[in-house]
Amino acid sequence: MTAGPLAQVLGEFAAKVDPPAAVRADVPTRILDVVGNALAAYAEKNADAAPAALRVMRRWAGVPESSVLGFRDRLPAPSAAFVNGVLAHSLDYDDTHLPSVLHPSASVVPAALAAAEAGAPGDLIAAIAAGIEVTNRLGMAGCDPDTGANLYFERGQHATSICGTIGAAVAVARLYELDAGRIADAIGIAASMGAGVLEANRTGGSVKRAHCGWAAHGGVVAATLAAEGLTGPPTVLEGRFGFFTAHTGRFDPTAVTDRLGEEWELLRTVFKPYPSNHFTHAGIDCALALRAAGLDPDDVVSAELGVAEPVLRTIAEPAAEKARPRSGYHAKFSGPYTVAVALTGGGGLGVGLDDFAALDPRRLDLAARIEVRADPVASAAFPRAFAGVLRVRTRTGSVLQHRVTSSRGGPGHPLSLAEVTEKFTGNAGRALPAGAVAALARAVGDLGSGGPVSALFPS
Incomplete structure (x- = not known):
C-alpha cells in the first residue's frame, strides 16, 4: 500500500x-x-x-x-x-x-x-x-x-x-x-x-x-x-x-x-451460535456441558462463573441488574441469567431465541445463586478468544466444574x-x-x- x-x-x-x-x-x-x-x-x-x-x-x-x-x-x-x-x-x-x-x-x-x-x-x-x-x-x-x-x-x-x-x-x-x-x-x-x-x-x-x-x-x-x-x-x-x-x-x-x-x-x-452478548457464550458452553454430563439444575445450590476481567462490566455489573435483568432483551447481557438458561435447557443451537422471549421465574431464581468473577486463564485469552469456567456446588456438597478455552463458534471452534x-x-x-x-x-x-x-x- x-x-x-x-x-x-x-x-x-x-x-x-x-x-x-x-x-x-x-x-x-x-x-x-x-x-x-x-x-x-x-x-x-x-x-x-x-x-x-x-x-x-x-x-x-x-x-x-x-x-x-x-x-x-x-x-x-x-x-x-x-x-x-x-x-x-x-x-x-x-x-x-x-x-x-x-x-x-x-x-x-x-x-x-x-x-x-x-x-x-x-x-x-x-x-x-x-x-x-x-x-x-x-x-x-x-x-x-x-x-x-x-x-x-x-x-x-x-x-x-x-x-x-x-x-x-x-x-x-x-x-x-x-x-x-x-x-x-x-x-x-x-x-x-x-x-x-x-x-x-x-x-x-x-x-x-x-x-x-x-x-x-x-x-x-x-x-x-x-x-x-x-x-x-x-x-x-x-x-x-x-x-x-x-x-x-x-x-x-x-x-x-x-x-x-x-x-x-x-x-x-x-x-454466533447463541442470540446473546458474545461475552456470555463461554458460560453458556460450560453450562451446557455440565447439563449434558447429567447436572440437574434443581440440585444447584450456588455457582461461580469465571470470565475475562474486562467483560465483567458488561455481563456482571451492576450485580443486581444482572441477577435480575429487567427484560428478556437485557437478559442477553447477563452472565448469571444466560448460564441459568443453558442449565435449564435451551433450544436451537443450544440456547435459542425463544429462551429470551420473556423472563422465566425459575431461571431468575437460579441466576440469583450465580456469581461472576474474573478468571486469570480467561483474562489471558481475552480478546483473542472468549474463555471461561463454571463451578457448581450441588445439594450433595459436590463441586462440578467445566472450562472452555474458546467459546463455540469462536477461534478453533467455528460454526460450519x-x-x-x-x-x-x-x-x-x-x-x-x-x-x-x-x-x-x-x-x-x-x-x-x-x-x-x-x-x-x-x-
Missing part, C-alpha cells in the same frame, strides 16, 4: 481491491446471516426498536429506492439501511470480529444492500468485503497491544457502530465506483457521523439495537455526499483532532495498514457453513414459509455470481 494519510490508504485499498476467492466465498454467508437475523427480529413479538425506526422513516418518507426486510416497505436508501441495520443488530445475534470485539456485518451489509438496490452499479461482494475489512481494522487499531483492552469500550464507546459507520461508507462508496480520493472523502465525512454509547448494555434501554442502523444510515449518507463533492479532512483518522483522538486517545496505525489486502481480518469474523445455514433457516422461518426461506437462501447465494439484490426482496 502507498504511504500517506490513513484515509487515503484505505481509499486506495477499497477502490482497487479484488478480494481473493476465500473472501468472495465468505461474503454471501455474511449476508445470509444478517438477513436471517433481521427477519427473526422482524418476527419478534416484543420488539420495540425496529417498529419505532420504521414508523419514523415512514413519516419522513421520500423516494422509494430500497426495501425493508420483512415489512416490505420501500424507502429512500439511507432510511431502508437504517431500519435493516436496526433489525440486523436487534437480537444480538450478529457476527463478531476478534480481537476488536465488534460486529461488522450488521452495519455494512444493510448499507450496501440498500445502495445496490437503489442502483449503485459496483461489485457488491467486493464492496461488502472492503467495508467489513475496514471496520475490523479500525476496531483492532483501538485495542491496547499490551493489555488487550478495547480502548473504545474503556470510554463507553460502541466500536461496532463507530467503526461500522466508516465501513458502511467505504462499502457504499465502492458500490458507487468512486475513486480512491472520493472514498477517502467518504471516510472523512463518515467519521463525523459515527456514534454509540454502551451504557444500555449495563443498565437498560433499547437504544443499542439502533446503533447499527444509524451506522448503516450514516454510511449511505456519507458516501452519497462524497459522490456529490463534499470533502473530508485527509488526516481524519490519525490527526490531532481526528477519529482516534476522539474515540480512543491512542491507537496502533499498523493494525490499520499491515498486510492490508493480503491478510483478511474479515475471515477472522466468527458467527451447514450450521450457519441452519441458523439462517431457523431465523428466517420465524417470518417466512419454508418455500420462501429456501428461495431467499438461493437468492443470497446467487449474489456471489452477480445475482440481483432485488431477489432478496420479492414483492
